[in-house]
Amino acid sequence: MGDPRRESERERDLDGHRNRLEDRRGEKRDEQDEHRDGGARRSCDVEVRPGPRRDDDDQFGGGSALGPPHRALDGLGKVAIGTNHGPLSVHSLRMKTILLMRHAKAEAGVPGQKDFDRPLAARGNQDALRMGRVLASLGVVPDAIVASPAARARESAEAAARAMKFGGTIRFVRALYDAEGRVWLEALRALPSSAGSALVVAHSPGIAEAAALLCGAPPGAFDVPTAGLMALDAAVERWHDVGSGGASLRWFLRPKLVEQL
Numbered sequence: 001m002g003d004p005r006r007e008s009e010r011e012r013d014l015d016g017h018r019n020r021l022e023d024r025r026g027e028k029r030d031e032q033d034e035h036r037d038g039g040a041r042r043s044c045d046v047e048v049r050p051g052p053r054r055d056d057d058d059q060f061g062g063g064s065a066l067g068p069p070h071r072a073l074d075g076l077g078k079v080a081i082g083t084n085h086g087p088l089s090v091h092s093l094r095m096k097t098i099l100l101m102r103h104a105k106a107e108a109g110v111p112g113q114k115d116f117d118r119p120l121a122a123r124g125n126q127d128a129l130r131m132g133r134v135l136a137s138l139g140v141v142p143d144a145i146v147a148s149p150a151a152r153a154r155e156s157a158e159a160a161a162r163a164m165k166f167g168g169t170i171r172f173v174r175a176l177y178d179a180e181g182r183v184w185l186e187a188l189r190a191l192p193s194s195a196g197s198a199l200v201v202a203h204s205p206g207i208a209e210a211a212a213l214l215c216g217a218p219p220g221a222f223d224v225p226t227a228g229l230m231a232l233d234a235a236v237e238r239w240h241d242v243g244s245g246g247a248s249l250r251w252f253l254r255p256k257l258v259e260q261l
Contacts, residue, residue, distance in 0.1 A: 096234045097197035098188065098214065098247060099135070099142055101160070102207045104128040104227040104255075106152035116177065120155045127227035127255040128156040132163025134258050135199075140231065141166060143195035146187050148176035148202040156227070157201040176202040181209025191239040198239075216245030227255040 104124030109115060120128065135141055141164045147157035149172040157170050175183050184206055191198050200210075207230075208222040214232055215221070224230070234247040 094196075094237045096236055096239060096242065097140065097142070097250075098232040098234055098242070099140065099197065099199040100184070100207050100211055100224075100230045100232070101131065101156065101199060101201045102204050102224045102226055102228045103148070103150075103153040103156040103201060104131075104159075106226075116150045119151045120159075124152070124226065125155070125159055128159035129163045130255055130258055131227050131229050131253070132160030132166075134229070134253065134261075135160070136164040140197065142197045142199040144168060144191055144198040145170045146176070146191070146198060146200050147172055148179075149174055150177045150203070153177075153201050153203060157199075160199070160201070176200070176206070178203055179206045181206050181211075181213050184210035185213060185242060185244075188242050189240050193238045193240075195239070211249070213244045214242070214247040215249055222252075225254055225256075229253045 103120075104127040105121045106118045106124055107121045109118050145157055145161060145166060145168065147153050147170055153176070154170075154172065160166075161170060173187050176187055179202060184200055184202065187200055188198060204224060204226075207224050207228070209219065211217070211222045211224070211230055211232070212219055214234070222230075230252045231250040232247040233250055234242050236242055236246065
């Protein structure tokens with residue numbers, strides 16, 4: 001048999017060795033736990049910052065990065081439309097079509113005849129009919145016709161109306177006789193809003209002045225021959241709102257050009 005004291009010392013050494021191993025394993029587990037805890041703490045400390053807002057995000061409802069002055073307006077220009085919205089309807093601004101026509105070629109005055117009473121010449125009557133037909137062919141038959149009551153302007157308006165098969169009543173405005181451009185605009189402003197287009201037939205130089213006012217062009221920008229016809233678009237809903245510089249010229253036709261078409 002061995003020495004009991006030595007056996008007891010060996011057992012104590014083994015127990016100490018086992019204890020040291022357990023201590024090391026415990027320390028290793030503690031380090032692993034501490035590493036995991038530290039990682040979790042670090043992940044929780046990360047600051048999440050929103051990315052920069054882009055205009056294209058706002059356009060598709062991703063959030064409004066644009067201030068009120070830059071937000072879209074509806075078609076009537078009255079109510080701002082936000083960028084965070086559901087389905088909506090945008091109405092486009094209505095347009096008024098303005099047709100300006102100088103009376104066709106008139107007869108030369110005779111002694112004792114008033115200028116107001118000078119009628120159309122044969123060529124003038126043909127030109128007025130021609131310009132009426134071209135309006136019909138272009139699909140621009142007006143909803144209203146306003147004319148000077150002077151014979152040459154009245155006859156021009158009536159001939160054009162017959163050629164285009166205008167079904168309404170021509171309104172004659174005495175103030176348009178030999179009137180300046182601003183009076184033409186006043187005649188337009190007096191029209192009912194229900195009319196989407198209108199033809200005004202009167203005299204020179206008022207027609208050139210009116211066209212320049214409407215387009216915001218300098219005086220003398222237009223030279224309109226007899227039976228000359230102009231079409232302009234005004235971005236307004238009511239005739240009352242027609243003003244200087246508020247229209248754009250669509251086309252300008254001369255009877256000699258139309259004759260060659």
